[in-house]
Amino acid sequence: MNDETILLMCAQCGTKNRIPKQRIHERPVCGKCRIPLPVGAYSDRPRDIGDSEFHKEVLVSRDPVLVDFWGPHCAYCRMLASTIDQIAANFAGRVKVFKINVEEHSRTPSQYGIQGIPSLLLFKNGKAVDRMVGVLSRDEIERRLLPHIDKS
Numbered sequence: 001m002n003d004e005t006i007l008l009m010c011a012q013c014g015t016k017n018r019i020p021k022q023r024i025h026e027r028p029v030c031g032k033c034r035i036p037l038p039v040g041a042y043s044d045r046p047r048d049i050g051d052s053e054f055h056k057e058v059l060v061s062r063d064p065v066l067v068d069f070w071g072p073h074c075a076y077c078r079m080l081a082s083t084i085d086q087i088a089a090n091f092a093g094r095v096k097v098f099k100i101n102v103e104e105h106s107r108t109p110s111q112y113g114i115q116g117i118p119s120l121l122l123f124k125n126g127k128a129v130d131r132m133v134g135v136l137s138r139d140e141i142e143r144r145l146l147p148h149i150d151k152s
């Protein structure tokens with residue numbers, strides 16, 4: 001698993017750069033023109049997305065995606081937030097982690113029957129494969145992620 005690589009296309013020259021997933025944190029640059037590569041969805045911080053990005057970022061992703069449905073007025077969501085940050089850092093390059101603010105975006109939460117927050121949904125190949133509701137421990141969440149991560 002340690003020599004797994006991903007392909008990142010340079011935004012400037014279009015060269016496809018093969019980057020070991022382990023090095024995704026090291027601000028990789030294009031081998032040809034040396035500009036920083038768009039690590040974007042592979043960054044180690046969970047990124048907020050909305051309904052309009054859901055299909056592009058989650059459903060067609062080749063990697064498993066963990067989506068944290070949260071709201072700014074939810075105390076339990078704040079408790080879970082640091083755990084989600086840690087998981088995003090720990091699984092960077094293997095699992096994409098996004099957050100959806102349910103007060104700003106309602107289409108995706110209703111589509112997936114989100115009734116309480118925080119709720120975590122794990123997607124693989126466009127399908128929701130696990131659902132975790134409430135404040136779970138980091139260990140518990142990681143235990144449920146692991147079976148869905150490709151061991152190649």
Ligand SMILES: [Zn+2]
Pocket residue numbers: 010011012013014015030031032033034035
């Ligand atoms: Zn380039």
